[in-house]
Amino acid sequence: MNPNITLRQLRAFLAVTEHGSFTKAAAVLNITQSALTTAVKNLETEVGLRLFDRTTRQVEPTAYGRQFATLARRFTEDLERGMDDLRAHVDRQQGLVVVGATATMITSVLVPALKEMSERFPGIRVRIIEVLTAEAIEHVRRGDMDMAFTTVALPDADFDAVPVMRDVFDLVCPPSHRLADEDGPLSWDVFRTYPTIGMSGESGLRGILMGHEAGQAAAAQLAYEVSSVWGLTRMVRESLGIAAVPSLIAQEMATEGIRRIRLSPPVYRTVSLITRSGRSPTPAAATLVAAALSRLRDLECDGIEIPVTDAQLAERGFALD
Known part of the structure; x- marks a missing residue:
């Protein structure tokens, strides 16, 4: 569309097309008739076509005017729908x-x-x-x-x-494990004594533990590696070993009866x-x-x-x- 054509001009043109009168269209749009006439004339200048046949008794769109009305109506309706959608996004309705x-x-x-x-x-x-x-x-x-x-x-x-969020790593073990009765905090050295389960190398948790001297004990020599927390939880519950996991994970595991014990020094x-x-x-x-x-x-x-x-x-x- 010609960038010089305005929405005001399109609405003026469509109002005259619908009502067949500049006087009625001006009243509907709540503008003066001279302002309406100017908008339509400017629109005709921009498109380079005569859009209305004017007589003293009525105003009718020309053949070009009827064709242009279809395009103008489609454009203004699409724009209004787009604005409604945008307002809905801003209002968090969608x-x-x-x-x-x-x-x-x-x-x-x-x-x-x-x-x-x-x-x-x-x-x-x-x-x-x-x-x-x-x-x-x-x-x-x-x-x-x-x-x-x-x-x-x-x-x-x-x-x-x-x-x-920042959470500390806890030791988790099955309730039947000999560490389950410990109050903690426990030394990270316990992971050198018992079989340990850990996340695979792609996991961010493995990288965090390997980045701390104390945490390396729970990540360097693993008996079992798993790529998901769900798998790690199952393996701990089946008494395959102990593990070091952040508190958010340990809280969730505790709902399944798995014991969580604080470690020292803390690793976050x-x-x-x-x-x-x-x-x-x-x-x-x-x-x-x-x-x-x-x-x-x-x-x-x-x-x-x-x-x-x-x-x-x-x-x-x-x-x-």
């Missing part, structure tokens, strides 16, 4: 958010957050992708995800990261919210982050810290209300 997270963040944080969010904003759709920590960065980089909750340190200047995992730098989050994404943060604060306890503040998130465009 929208799609794609977020990546590990299995435990999904089950312990995102699923409860979605339950709460769906009651207030049923039009917001969320696609959750379970990914290993290392994969999350590339998904966000390619634009496959709006954001990710991950333990990867900030990779480069293309990304922004804000720590949203930090989970950060990763987004692309310079990209403002959508209202729907901000709503999901607010719900997730609310859930994280419900989980805060000895061993789980929530260091992020509302002000820090607001600086990144996540206005929480």
Whole structure:
């Protein structure tokens, strides 16, 4: 469409077409008849065609005018629908958010957050992708995800990261294990004494443990490796060994009767919210982050810290209300 054609001109033209009168069209649009006449004349100048046949008794569109009316009506209706959709997104009545997270963040944080969010904003759709920590960065980089909750340190200047949770590693063991009656804290050296189960090398948890001198005891010489927390939980429950996992995971495992014991010295995992730098989050994404943060604060306890503040998130465009 000619960039010099305005929405005001199109509405003026369509009003005259519908009512067959400049006087009636001006009244409907609540503008003066001279302003309406000027808008139509300017439109005819821009398209280079006469759009109306005018007589003293009536105004009728020309053949070109009737053809143009079809295009103008379609354009204005599409624009109005688009604006309605945009307002719905702004009002958080609808929208799609794609977020990546590990299995435990999904089950312990995102699923409860979605339950709460769906009651207030049923039009917001969320696609959750379970990914290993290392994969999350590339998904966000390619634009496959709006954001990710991950333990990867900030990779480069293309990304922004804000720590949203820090939890300490606990020892977990089956209730029948000889360590189960210990109050703790226990030394990391116990992992050199008993068969140990750990996450595979692709897991961010394995990397965290290997990055600490004390934690290496629970990651260097493994009897069993597994790629999922679900698998690790099953193996611990079946008394195949002990493991070191962050408190958020240990809490969930404790619901199945698995014993958790504090370790010394403490080794921490930090989970950060990763987004692309310079990209403002959508209202729907901000709503999901607010719900997730609310859930994280419900989980805060000895061993789980929530260091992020509302002000820090607001600086990144996540206005929480």
